[in-house]
Amino acid sequence: MADRGRPRSFDRTEALERAMQVFWKKGYEGASLNDLTAAMGIGCPSLYAAFGSKENLFLEAIAHYESVVGTEIWEAIEKAPTARAAMQDFLHATVEAYSSTDSPRGCLIALGALHQDSSSGRICADLRRRRAENIDTLRRRLQRGVMEGDLPAAFDCNAAALFYATTQNGMSILARDGASREALAAVAEGAIAAFQPLADKANIRAPHGP
Amino acid sequence: MADRGRPRSFDRTEALERAMQVFWKKGYEGASLNDLTAAMGIGCPSLYAAFGSKENLFLEAIAHYESVVGTEIWEAIEKAPTARAAMQDFLHATVEAYSSTDSPRGCLIALGALHQDSSSGRICADLRRRRAENIDTLRRRLQRGVMEGDLPAAFDCNAAALFYATTQNGMSILARDGASREALAAVAEGAIAAFQPLADKANIRAPHGP
DNA sequence: TCCTTTCTGTAACGATCGATACAGAAATAC
DNA sequence: GTATTTCTGTATCGATCGTTACAGAAAGGA
The missing domain is CATH 1.10.10.60 (Homeodomain-like)
Incomplete structure (x- = not known):
């Protein structure tokens, strides 16, 4: 037209x-x-x-x-064979993305506009919604793990999703501070180390499922 | 005068x-x-x-x-009897502080000025230095745990300090998004769950110390 | 070719930014 | 009392903010 x-x-x-x-x-x-x-x-x-x-x-x-930058990170979690591998790949992809030298450090969605009272309300609301969607994506992947049997039925998918999303957001600040790839990888390894205990805790609470 | x-x-x-x-x-x-x-x-x-x-x-x-707000959080880690308890108390104090309703959510040092190229350089440099000092404080407390014997000698204090500081920074964003105390506590529990595996990994690598 | 339509560059809009000049007010020193 | 010093309120500074009027340029339709 x-x-x-x-x-x-x-x-x-x-x-x-x-x-x-x-x-x-x-x-x-x-x-x-x-x-x-x-x-x-x-x-x-x-x-x-x-x-x-x-x-x-x-x-x-x-x-x-x-649709362009975030894709690499988030598609990794769907391809992974298990929920644990999904979290692992998700964090490792984040390490690679955040330590890239030919783009700004950290995540635009995490760092773009954090102060609602000064930035436009629509801007902050949009970013908040996207951050909440990221948590949902992680939670759904973990729930899939429960469905597929590689996680105990009592696994707290919501808590774990919050934890891994928060780890990634913290990595944005760390990356913005100029942290090396090794430092970011150390954070990822720490978060991955939590996975087995979180699964074990669910087994202890409900060893035979609900 | x-x-x-x-x-x-x-x-x-x-x-x-x-x-x-x-x-x-x-x-x-x-x-x-x-x-x-x-x-x-x-x-x-x-x-x-x-x-x-x-x-x-x-x-x-x-x-x-x-000197006023941060004190409650950081003095907890010195009082704790073990390095593990220090990380635990540190995160729990963070949960309480970040979920308070009579102060802005999250940490001023984490969220105050993240974009160096737009904010004043001195501002960003000061906040960055303080964030780095927070990592140092955590690392020194973990190293004290190694000295006092409640952590294996091969424990990667630097990696763990980066992990827990990053968790806290991520919690600032989560808190700023309006997360409940329960959500923040779930993140803290996730990070705490990582502690034992991180210590175990050090034992596997060097079971009898160097 | 001329007309219509859409985009481009200059130049400026009112509003707000951080920062100050200035005169008057409120204290001490003498 | 007067003089001196310091702070306060108004009013404004130049610069920059996001945004837009306006006139000219570049395309298609007639």
Whole structure:
């Protein structure tokens, strides 16, 4: 419907990718329109014509992040044969992603906008919802482990999901502080070490299942 | 030396306390001078005369935070009889502090300013140093456990310190998202569950010590 | 070719940012 | 009392914030 008129002089997806990088590095509040337009290589009116507002641009950048960057981490947990391997692969993929040198350290969804009272409410709500979805994804994978028999029926999937998601969020801060891959891997190993005791605790509570 | 002239009409420490609350809730960038002066009950010139700048006010607020709020959490690990109990008490104190309803959720040092490229460099450097010191404190307590014999000599104190500090940082994000005390406690239990396997791993590697 | 449509670049909008100039108020020193 | 010193309230500074008016440029449709 819009094949008339002067065509857009830039690639919208590539511009969104550049904007995502800026938000990733500086956060929502810290990324100014000057930063964004400079990185995207366009002017302010082009940005507003293509994305509506800084807020909408951020929301699109987050969606782009989840569909491109986050994929590697989260698809690992579905492929893993057991729930334990899923948590293991999930954390190891996180270590690799967060220690990459050609992207900002840590997770955009974890670090993008943490202070609701100062950032836009929609921004914070969106990120919060995505963080909650991450917990849900982990919990569902653990529940699948219960269904498939590699976890005891009394295993507290919710508690374990909270624990592993929280470990990953903490790793974002550690990575942002410049931690080495070895340091991030040490954290992952610590969290993985908790898995067997958590499963054992469920067996002790209900050794033969409910 | 400054007992002449018009006396200050407000209590400096109380004003600093109020400013700390604002920074805690909104972060460094999100806290405007309007927010700060309104909460402190003073005008801009009084703020600048007493604290120098927003940056210095934040640095003083952080120091105040560590000397007042953080104390409860960190002194627990020195009192504990064993390294394991120290980690346990440390995390449980964190659960209580982060689930308090009469203060902002999570830790000011963890959440105050995460994006170096947008926030002031001094601010980020100060918070980073304090986060690194927290890791050091945990490591030294674990090393004390090795010295006192309640941990194997091959125990990786550095790795465990990174793991528990990272767990706490993740709990800041979880708390900021509105998690219940039970959810925070579940994360703490997960991290505590890792302790025995981490100690066992050290025993397997060097069962009789080096 | 001219018209319509859409995008681009400049330039600026009002609002807010952190930070101050200035004059008056409130204390001590003499 | 007057002089001196320091703090307070108003009002504002220049800079930057996110956003937009406006005019010209670049395409298709006639």
